[in-house]
Amino acid sequence: MASKVIKGGTVVTADLTYKADVKIEGGKIVEIGPNLSGDETLDATGCYIMPGGIDPHTHLEMPFMGTYSADNFDSGTRAALAGGTTMVVDFALPSPDQSLLEALQMWDNKSSMAHCDYSFHMAITWWGEKVFNEMETIVREKGINTFKHFMAYKGALMVQDDEMYASFKRCAELGAMPMVHAENGDVVADLSAQLLAEGNNGPEAHAYSRPTQVEGEATNRAIMIADMAGVPLYVVHTSCEEAHEAIRRARQAGKRVFGEPLIQHLTLDESEYSNPDWDHAARRVMSPPFRNKAHQDSLWAGLAAGSLQVVATDHCAFTTDQKRFGLGDFTKIPNGTGGLEDRMPMLWTYGVNTGRITMNEFVAVTSTNIAKIMNMYPKKGAMLVGADADLVVWDPEKTKTISAASQQSAIDYNVFEGKTVKGLPRFTLTRGRVALVDGEIKPQQGHGEFVKREPYPAVSKALSTWKELTAPRKVERTGIPATGV
């Protein structure tokens, strides 16, 4: 079997930085140390050798708001590799009343084009006995251990509290973890109707309809419901201090809650919606919307402090033509933005280069923490012998100006257009295969494999043990007063 050695670089992991070569054979890391040799050499002089990025939140070719997100598993995973991301976790989304297994089959079909490895979360978009039963098959046979619940998108994907509680309890039984899109969908629907009635129909009204309180309230509600059900909880796209505060408070109280800021919320702010160009503002419509600088500071602080653990993209890209479905009515603008190609360079530029986070924290929040939280460590997210050789050789001196003209994504713009990044991949390797050399992508459709993720034995056991210990118990009394006369 032919081997490769990445030579002359500095290994950077979530907790260590040291000079070493990395040898790869059969798609795995087989040796890490000084003076290694192999059949092929990749020069990492001046570079950092890191676990490849994992994006835990993408929507590729997703049916949503009357259309499909424009990037599929071909363009989406090419974009990932171009930016140093070597794995994506996408959401299988059953339509109302659709079987979970049927939805999964649809996502299996779409993902056969993937250039890098991938896994799925399953969304709970409705509730019933069939869903309850199929969840077991999804976890025990299909290797999916995370279930997403939308608390917003009323009349479409939104689930009610009783459904969420039932589903969370089912997750507890199965050793799975629920995830939430935390926004109060009832309030959003009401505010949207009010704004439209007042003639506020532009893209900026999307942001007005989703103030930070709707996210803070829903985050706190989901945390409390998860605590009552005895499950850990993963909160997607945490965008504001109110939501971060709820997560921080829960973690300080010993609850197993994880928060996921997006690169968009960390680096772009609400002033984008005041742009006089309708297309500019509409292209940035996503939920939750971009916030102000104070909220951005809170998210950055959370990453450094460990109260937020992960940086994702929620990559859900729509073309300008698709965004124009909402001309005259902001509620019809498909929600979502891209970011797969830019997450790692943007986070390095605005996080590591500014001193907001360290290189090791960069690896933690883009890869290792995600692999651990999603229960696929150390196959993924690890610089260890035996781990998959999903690696990025990162050149901290390499720069480029982000432009839609040169991106892999299929859409006609980029929300980071014009931003100059410093820190880019020299090589990206997916299970040992070199998929990017100095900005040039070497695609191989179908190379990507599905990564099975087992239930969470440790966290589930801890939470169910505690639940059992603290369960309400009937008090057995001896001196019961006689009833009646």
Ligand SMILES: NC(=O)NCCC(=O)O
């Ligand atoms: N975030 C967003 O606006 N679109 C993607 C779907 C979701 O995650 O809510």
Ligand SMILES: [Zn+2]
């Ligand atoms: Zn969402």
Ligand SMILES: [Zn+2]
């Ligand atoms: Zn999403």
